[in-house]
Amino acid sequence: SVQLHDGFVQCLASQNSSSISDIIYTPENSSYLSILQSSAQNLRSTSISSSEPAFILTPCVESQIQAAIYCAKKLGIQIRVRSGGHDYEGLSYISRIPFVLVDLRNLSSISVDTENYAAWVQAGATLGELYHRVAEKSRRLAVVGGTCHTVGVGGHFSGGGYSMMSRKFGMAVDHIIDAKIIDVNGQILDRKSMGEDLFWAIRGGGGASFGIIVAWKISLVSVPENVTIFNVTKTMDQNAIELVHKWQYIADKIDPNLAIRLEFNAVSSPQDGNRTIRASFVALFLGGVDDLLYLMQQSFREMGLVKEDCSEMSWIESTLFFALFPRDESIDVLLSRTPVYRLYFKGKSDFVRHPISVNGLKGMLERILEDDSTNAHRSLQFSPYGGRLSEILESATSFPHRGGNVYIIHYWAAWSREHNNAENTREMKWIRRLYKHMAPYVSKSPRAAYLNYRDLDLGVNNIDGITSYEKASIWGTKYFKQNFDRLMEVKTMVDPGDFFKNEQSIPPLSGGT
Ligand code: FDA
Structure with missing residues (x-):
């Protein structure tokens, strides 16, 4: 593992001009464990100690993600991506085979365009941060998304996003109007360059099978003052x-x-x-x-x-209520990334x-x-x-x-x-x-x-081998119904070698290489 580490660091350094020493953590680093655990929502997963990441990367710029993908591929090591860490089975931060954890906590900027009822939000932002930043612009603007403020937009938006406003406005995915994703070749793609198939797939199919989502552009909804x-x-x-x-x-x-x-x-x-x-x-x-x-x-x-x-x-005050805060809590508590319950x-x-x-x-x-x-x-x-x-x-x-x-x-x-x-x-x-x-x-x-209520009891892939259509469709048709076939086609198109892989990622049609 020392060799792997040195190889990885050297590779990253050769790829990237900006300093990487500040964004890479190995188990020997004193802050490794606190970073690993900070947004790990399910302690059940962290108790499997053999499955911790070989390194954690906390990129601050897109080029560091591109370098991480390049080097992980070169060294044959898997990547797991974490935004808010609320995956029910911990798939964003544990794996049974060696892996690099790319933790997007530093990519959390939000820019709100009130005139056009839209916002760009980076994948590492939490729902609470997003709600707060939107509501501070106007009491009549809101975001369609879930009730827990520490959930990350990276996972949540790519898996659906049920909201207390879904009967009125649909799911969170129904409000995604553009996205930025880094694919297996390290290319940064937006809606136009990724094409409508991939853009369709990441709105409900989960991001983890297709690349690393860096940001979403969402449409905002208008709500009454009260x-x-x-x-x-x-x-x-x-x-x-x-x-x-x-x-x-x-x-x-x-x-x-x-x-x-x-x-x-x-x-x-x-x-x-x-x-x-x-x-x-x-x-x-x-x-x-x-x-x-x-x-x-x-x-x-x-x-x-x-x-x-x-x-x-106001709508923003109602988000505090649904996140189970007491009535007199300040809305600034939405900016805290620390999960309330462990x-x-x-x-x-x-x-x-x-x-x-x-x-x-x-x-x-x-x-x-x-x-x-x-x-x-x-x-x-x-x-x-x-x-x-x-x-x-x-x-x-x-x-x-x-x-x-x-x-x-x-x-x-x-x-x-x-x-x-x-x-x-x-x-x-x-x-x-x-x-x-x-x-x-x-x-x-x-x-x-x-x-988004992930359940590995439904079935899993062969994590270190090829997964057949039959095996994947056991869990895949439960999550995606008839959309599962098209998701596999998109996967085959964008990641035929099955680099972005986990226990319930969409496998390519060939069954991987
Ligand atoms: P996390 O970082 O763990 O990621 C989840 C999955 O997405 C992993 O497979 C990960 O690799 C992948 N991923 C994350 N970021 C990515 C990126 N940038 N690019 C590519 N792949 C990425 N749901 C709901 O619909 N409505 C609700 O009200 C709630 N409430 C709720 C409360 C609590 C306490 C929990 C624990 C969970 C919920 N959820 C929910 C479920 C939630 O939507 C689901 O767990 C999301 O996937 C969490 O997204 P995170 O980014 O936090 O998870």
Whole structure:
């Protein structure tokens, strides 16, 4: 590895005039570990010690990325790219074979063009930074993107990007209007020079299979000066199941300005201390409280929403609410890149195309209490479809989950005790059992899954060999449905030697070289 290191450093130096010593870290460097761990969101992945990078590069300019690609290819070493580090399986920062980690934290500039409702954002910026920079220009401008402020735009935008505004405006990928990517030959390409096939592929197909995305140009959306939020909770003995059942019939049909998301957790009942399930109805309405109350009265009276449940605020303040910050938090907290929670976790996803019966819902939710432990946090989240999200064609971008879905389920198990194998085993078993149990209730052939909730249980490539179409399509058709074939064609065109590779990267049609 000393030889590899020296070879790599020499190669980089020969490629690049700007100083590289400031941007390269080996395990011997005192800051190597802190940089590696700083944005590693899932501790479950970092506990596999044999899979740490041989070096970390934190490029400040594009030419350093070009040099890294050139040298990694020359020395036969793999590259993993990390923007925000929120990959559910840690694919951006761990690998079982030797690799260089290209961490884009230093490429995070954002320039907002209010006149044209657009912004260029470098891939290493976080959603929080992007939201903040846009909102400081105008209270009426917003970005379509996810709820966690430390998520990176590099991974998030390339995998889809579900937002509380998706019913109104579609996914984050639907707002990408240009991009800059460095390909396997070290060429810097924009939309025009990469062509529409590659531009289509990186809007939903994940960036990691195709090159290193340096920046996105996105269109901004306009929102009212005040939006309204609420979080109404009901436990099982407060009729939660019936309400959830009804929610399934309105969530995707109600006015697209309103998204009501459901979250389920285990809590101790205030009455008897027994563990019970709590359903939280968490919502964003792009409008004022009076219009919201009228809408709810028309469509979801059963919930009994009252004015006191609701708060009006600016869109940027609502992002703090969805990122779970207290009400009095300053919006500057969005600029912090440090993940608020550091957890061991496993996530999975499903798409629901037909409302589930009351008994079906009961059977699912009761499982949250199965073999329950207060050391773990289990949650189910239902995010509504409908509106714009369901109108866009499945083939418009490579993100395929569109019309016909009522909601997406996110399953989650997290635990925080360090290296506790008992917890790890129990929670992994729990989430896999629940997933198996859910098969009759969710989408089939394929049983669809959302790439940004990456799940290696769905299937993996042969990481140090060729992966056949048959093998890759096991997981590939779940994430991409019929778009998977076109993604493989694009991959074959832009990276036939399969240099940009991971456990769930799109393989080229030839199966690699
Ligand atoms: P990370 O850096 O780990 O990258 C993810 C993948 O993209 C890896 O394969 C990586 O190699 C690749 N990649 C990253 N940058 C790249 C680049 N510049 N060029 C090429 N490839 C690149 N999703 C959602 O839709 N809505 C939501 O509200 C949330 N909320 C949320 C909360 C929390 C706490 C977590 C942990 C995750 C979410 N997500 C989410 C999921 C999130 O969208 C998903 O994990 C993204 O891929 C994360 O992008 P990062 O850049 O942070 O990840």
